[in-house]
Amino acid sequence: MKALDEVPAQLKALDHMSTEELNEFCRKHGQRMKPIRSKKLLQKMVSFMLQAEMFGDILVVIRKQVYDIGWGQPHIKNAKGIETGTAFIRKWKGETYHLTAVADGFEMNGQKYRSLSGAAKAVTGTQWSGKVFWKVK
Numbered sequence: 001m002k003a004l005d006e007v008p009a010q011l012k013a014l015d016h017m018s019t020e021e022l023n024e025f026c027r028k029h030g031q032r033m034k035p036i037r038s039k040k041l042l043q044k045m046v047s048f049m050l051q052a053e054m055f056g057d058i059l060v061v062i063r064k065q066v067y068d069i070g071w072g073q074p075h076i077k078n079a080k081g082i083e084t085g086t087a088f089i090r091k092w093k094g095e096t097y098h099l100t101a102v103a104d105g106f107e108m109n110g111q112k113y114r115s116l117s118g119a120a121k122a123v124t125g126t127q128w129s130g131k132v133f134w135k136v137k
Helices: 004-016 019-028 039-055 060-072 116-124
Strands: 087-092 095-102 105-108 111-113
Touching (some): 004 039, 019 039
Antiparallel strands (some): 087 095, 105 111
């Protein structure tokens, strides 16, 4: 195991490693994968490996959940074209509101809404453009 004070220097050294060196590091540390061309992605992977080696790896169960959320599951959009799970947060008159896109619309505090505008009206009491209120770009 590496000394704790070595980790920052090792992470800094990643900036000076080539894509080939980063791929080789991954292979040496048991990652069975095709070579990756993105240097940024490789730097993140190696950074994670170094830190996991020092501080301990995440549980296999959690790793699978992260994979399923990030890569394994298809990105499903609701009827309004917004990916399910997308969270919207808006402060209104000193209170914070959290809205989440779900398969059949949107949900806030256990209440379902068919549109962003419907949820905005529930918050403000007046008709709003949902995209304007929730600051959707």
